[in-house]
Amino acid sequence: MTRLALALLVVLAWALGAAAPASAEDGEPRVVVLGAPGLTLADLSPEATPTLWEMATGGATANLVVRGGYLQTCGVDGWLSLGAGDRVAVPRPGSPDLDDPGAAPECPEPQSDEIGAVAGWSEIAELTRERKADATLGVLADSLVAAGTCVEPAGGPAARLGAADADGEVGDGSIGCAVRLVDVGAVQDDGGETGRAEQVRAVDAAVGEATGDLAPGTLVVVAGLGDDGAGPALRAVIYSGGTDAGPAAEPGSLHSVTTRRTGVVQLPDLTADILARVGAEPVAPVAGRPLTLVRDGGQGEADERIADQSDVAGQLAVANRSIPPFFYGFATVVVLSTLLGTAGWVAVRRKDSRARQATSLGLRGLALTLASVPAATFGATLTRWWAADRPTLALAGAVAGLALLLGLGALAVTRGAGRRTLTAVGIVGGVTALLLTADLLLRDGEAIFLGVLGLHPWDGGRFYGFGNVPFALFATGGLLATTALLDPFVRRGRRREATLVAALCAVVILLVDAAPFAGADGGGTLALIPALGYLVLAVSGARITLPRLLLIGIATVVGFLTIAGLDHLRPEKSRSHLGRFFGRILSGDAWAIIERKLLTNVEMLLGPQRAALLVPVGLVLVVWALARPGSALARPLAGPLEDYPALRPGLIALVVALTAGFLLNDSGTAIPGVAAIILAPALAALAVGSHRSAAATPTARRSPAAPPPSATPGSPSPSSRG
Known part of the structure; x- marks a missing residue:
């Protein structure tokens, strides 16, 4: 009995020692x-x-x-x-x-x-x-x-x-x-x-x-x-x-x-x-x-482990240094392409149709290649560009090759037909969104983590899922692809099928963006729900009334809280920031996060980089062009909007997503600007490839009695354009 008591005392002393504070x-x-x-x-x-x-x-x-x-x-x-x-x-x-x-x-x-x-x-x-x-x-x-x-x-x-x-x-x-x-x-x-x-x-x-x-x-x-x-x-x-x-x-x-x-x-x-x-x-x-x-x-794996981790840090350090020269160079290419493309288009508008078609094909290929650059930057993470003697040039070469492959490939799939440019734009946008999705689901977001348009982990903002920049690219690519899918149904008046396709695409886009195992993006979810809700209503033929807009707003709040609440139910160590934010709502501390996001945006807009002020100005101009289709600002979009009846609701949905993302995310000023990397060249490709542009003949050379281009014999009717 004495031995048992002593043994129990030893065990108790050990347990107390193990549980004692440090x-x-x-x-x-x-x-x-x-x-x-x-x-x-x-x-x-x-x-x-x-x-x-x-x-x-x-x-x-x-x-x-x-x-x-x-x-x-x-x-x-x-x-x-x-x-x-x-x-x-x-x-x-x-x-x-x-x-x-x-x-x-x-x-x-x-x-x-x-x-x-x-x-x-x-x-x-x-x-x-x-x-x-x-x-x-x-x-x-x-x-x-x-x-x-x-x-x-x-x-x-x-x-x-x-x-x-x-x-x-x-x-x-x-x-x-x-x-x-x-x-x-x-x-x-x-x-x-x-x-x-x-x-x-x-x-x-x-x-x-x-x-x-x-x-x-x-x-x-x-x-x-x-x-x-x-x-x-x-x-x-x-x-x-x-x-x-x-x-x-x-x-x-x-x-x-x-x-x-x-x-x-x-x-x-x-x-x-x-x-x-x-x-x-x-x-x-x-x-x-x-x-x-x-x-x-x-x-023997320790050396390899240290080398791999050192490579990650080295690649990110080189990426940080390469971002300014790479994107200054990209901006220079965009400006020169715009100037030369505009000059070339103006020069051939008075030429014969063969010259116009050849120029249109070249300009559309160039625009689609520029729109493919974001997808190419993520593909470049599969190479060792950062280990080259001149890493910025190596990055530019890898991105240029991959962008040409995607842009010209999209044009080739559509056989270069101007009236099918929206399909090519949809392919570029869809590939961009699919690359990001596959990277999250199959590679744990490695390309998003390492890419020059990725999370930039040295900033300490996000390390998984979608940050502001990947969200902007995913939302833009996804909505452009959805618009391309919807257009044939809307053009033929098949509203029921269009509504079904829009709803299915909306569910997939929301799931990828919001799911804790994928995008885990709270601000993006709040931005996408009203955008996608509007798109579904618009293609269904329903009138956009105030009660329906209020219903979209309620669905946005309920949808976000549902996703965040489900994430909050998971174990604490498994929650994303959605679940943690839901916990802040329950504890009454959520306003501090909201206030921080708003103040961060204000600081960015009014900070030393005053170029950020162009973001709200640009959004206002786009909204004006879509709201006033007869204005001079909307004139370049007149042809594409006439060719593709699903384009207007698709663009409006995208503007809603970008505006909401800009307002709801800290550092949200980056969202519209990054989206423009895809959207601006995509719209340029649509404008150059539109039926109105392709068939245009100078007024001075057209007989007064001649019918407008859209009614000339042999030209495709609106119902036949694909």
Whole structure:
């Protein structure tokens, strides 16, 4: 009996010890975070960084999104964000990057005081209230104190920002803390490889020194907690050891619930994971979630894993640098094509029909190729353009080849007939939408993640599903394809079939955009429901009355809440932002998100990039052209609207979707502008290929008694145009 009692006491003591809050045994930490802002996985090698390489190959790795309160993240911002479990920043008044996102930031220097209040904490707190009202400073420190332990800073002074509590106070760690934060230096871009290599070697030496006397079971986290001054990019995170703080960091990749990706995690995830590993509950909400491990498949895969993750970060870094020159070049091609195409069309309008037809065919091929560029940018992610000596030229070559293949292929499928140009436009739009859909369902959105028209994960906006740019392309391509499918039915007066096709297309488009396993796009869902609802009503022949518009509005709200509510019913770690927003509605905190989205759009419209003001102006002009078909502004669309009776409701539906998307999404100004990359050349192709343009004869050469072109003998009647 005595032995049984002793055994029960041993088991009880073990259980209580396992369930107890974090505490450091013998004053030793259970988790040590070594911060090295600017460090990337590409910096690691067995020769240059033997300590880091051993930790990376023997432990778990991932790319780290360090986005703080600004586009470029200083090291002090990264440490502060680690302490808050959210994206925050230290004020940097007058820093060049605030007006020019491409400029290197002037990062504040941290104070060197070891204990006491962090200097300038009141200014930090004020900036946080202004820019990130839902963030709470000092969550890491306060949560550990609430759990009966603490966090201590060491090394350089920047670590004190991560160890500060909500009031900016930093403890001395005299009681023995469960978590230690160590500033082991930074890696800054100096324009040369030699200087960077020396900094990386210094960081490796500092890591070796900081970990030399740690207990064997200590979890060591090496994190590149900031950018290097050369622009935003993904940084490195390495987990090593860890039997004293949760599961050991075995060789493999870290997986994040917030990014839904293996090998890509966010900085706030580290805060959540550290607290979970030492048994501390966050005292305030954090933006991250604890990480999980995806183990390597076998021996010798560690090198390949690190190389693959380094390639992802490298491709995204090159894509970020290539975006401005690539799209400036694309804009130049569009402008030159427009000028030369207009001049050529004007020159041949007085020529014989054969010259006009040849010119029309060439211009339509050019326009369809330009409209195919977005789809081609996603196809280009299957190549290694970013590894070329001149990556921007390699990207341009890959995109040009794929766009020519799609654009001219669409024209060839329709046999170049001008009266079938809408079919060619529908093919280009449909292929664009299908590529995005297939990428989400079959490749976990890899092309959307990596593409120059993709999610841009270094911004920290979206990591899965549709962001603003992919949504704009998907909605535009999907609606153009739907319009092409509907036109034959509408032209022949087969309203019932048209309504059925429109409804089926609407369901598919909504499912892809809204489903948590696909687009997971809340703002896009709200924008598409009224657009698609209008399209179904319009092709059915029903009158668009105020009660029916109100019904569409009610269906929009109900549909969105239904999708978001169903997502909210899933386990918390499986929810998309739709389900989390529904939770905010239930808790009464949703208005803060809505307000943030509205303010972000206003800031973009009134910010230094005043070109954003052209977005609402452009939308107004398009609305005017569709509402006033007899106006001078609508004259270029007169032929296509006459040729294709489904085009007007299709364009109106698209304008509704783009306008609603612009208003409902933060940074929504990008949506109409990106959609124009497909829409503008598509409309140009329709205008050039319209029956009216193809059959036009100069007035001076036409007999006064001659009938109009649409009634001349042998010309196709409206009912025969396909």
